[in-house]
Amino acid sequence: MRYLLIGIPLLLALLGPVFVPVELTRGAPFMPDHLLGTDFVGRDVWHQVLLGGRTVVLVALLATVCAYVVGVPWGVLAATARPLDELLMRPLDLLLAIPSLLVLILLATIAGPGLVALVGIVTLINFPDVARISRAAALEIAGRPAVEAMRLQGETWWRISVGYIGRSMLRTLAADLGVRLTAALYLVASASFLGVGVPPDAADWAVMVDRNRVGLFLQPWAVVIPAVLIVALSIGLNLTFDRALRKEAR
Template identity: 30%
Template sequence: MTAITLPAPGKPARRSPRHPYRAALASVRGRVGLALVLLVVLPGVFAPLLAGHSPTDQSDLSLAAPGTPGHLLGTDDLGRDLLARLVYGIRADVGIIGLGVPLGALLGCLFALLAATHPAVDTAVQRAFDLVLAFPGLILALAVTAILGPGRLPVVLVIALAEIPAFGRLLRTGILVEREREYATAARVGGASPARVLTRHILPNAVDPLVVQIAVSLTVAVFIEGATSFLGVGVRPPQPTLGAMLSQSIPYLADAPYFAAGPLITVTVLVLGLSLIAEALNREIRR
């Protein structure tokens, strides 16, 4: 937790002049992690410029090997360009994850703030979190897609639902710890209202763990999206995602291992980069 200076009664807690987020990204782990994430994300952002082909156009070159003229990474079983499908798959995954995790974080934090208003509300919110956590991610995904059908929106909702308890309980714990600190007590004695104590004193000192959780949740979201697409309940074909590409490549692993290499390496690099960033943030925040 970031070091704090005890304020005078009625004044907000002062944060340490140290910048843990900047220091984390400047560390070796942070720089390597950020470089790996950008190495994956940027091709997805610039997919229309890098692809050279439509990711859904078919041709007669079925399972063409990497290096085939016009197909740098080869083609899949339907003759579609693997490079185009890879960069557009990254684009789809980044969009889904970039919506699902912030939505889950926002809802989780709102539930945590609601739980801080009254013990009875806190109990109800915690039981709701328990109910969500009782369902493994894949079971939750199957339940949501059974109701809404496959597609981008159900995957976004599954990721958000899976992350709500993590963010909610993390912020709730931070609020419970910080409101017993001396600076919060001093603010209450000085006449500050409960809402002012919460927003001006407690929350600024309780959010650091949430930043680490965002990096961790992005990693989890990569697996959730990949698993739903792998099982065929995610984004609908022929639109590519990394999980769908892996699922499609399974029958051809012996004869065309390059089919699975692109999405597999991409997922590995992305998860490794996010994990390094989360570790770097955690180290700096705990100093």
């Protein structure tokens, strides 16, 4: 079941645009024409579903990767170079104290529209959590006798922090990855819902939910299908990571 929950949205997001005609026609809004009817501006709902996953899925994946690329070294450095701990972590605590949607709106106002800006904003919102989790995991590992023995043997900071502590953190980071990816997915969907990063009439699952809700009872598929795809992908990701971690623990 979890593979279906992940596979269907991902296949639609990655391969869906291939099956969409180059020339798209428009009809009357919220009409039962075509396979799933038309949306709020008269476009084929099925074509919009095929086109609409690219932004939500790909931006969420890219932003999650960027958050770990920045957050993990940040947290490890704070845990192992203790004089820098306060300097590195206190600004992140301030950022975490602000609601993520408020940060999203404020940064979007400064950065302006665009998918690159959206990736950067979602990365900036997510990486403080990644850094805190990385720091907590690294602190626990840095207190082990093996790390002290490596220091006494004259091992370099790089070998201790990356070679030993970094590898020992992989299980903790894997456990966090499913939650972090789901958070990024919902944040990108919320941004699209609010019109941040994508045009208000873009072929995007979150935009479809927002713009077509006025005609929910006239054309429910334009709202239900993209909403179900976003939720299914989030649930499937969490189930898959939970299952993988349980297998590893046995």
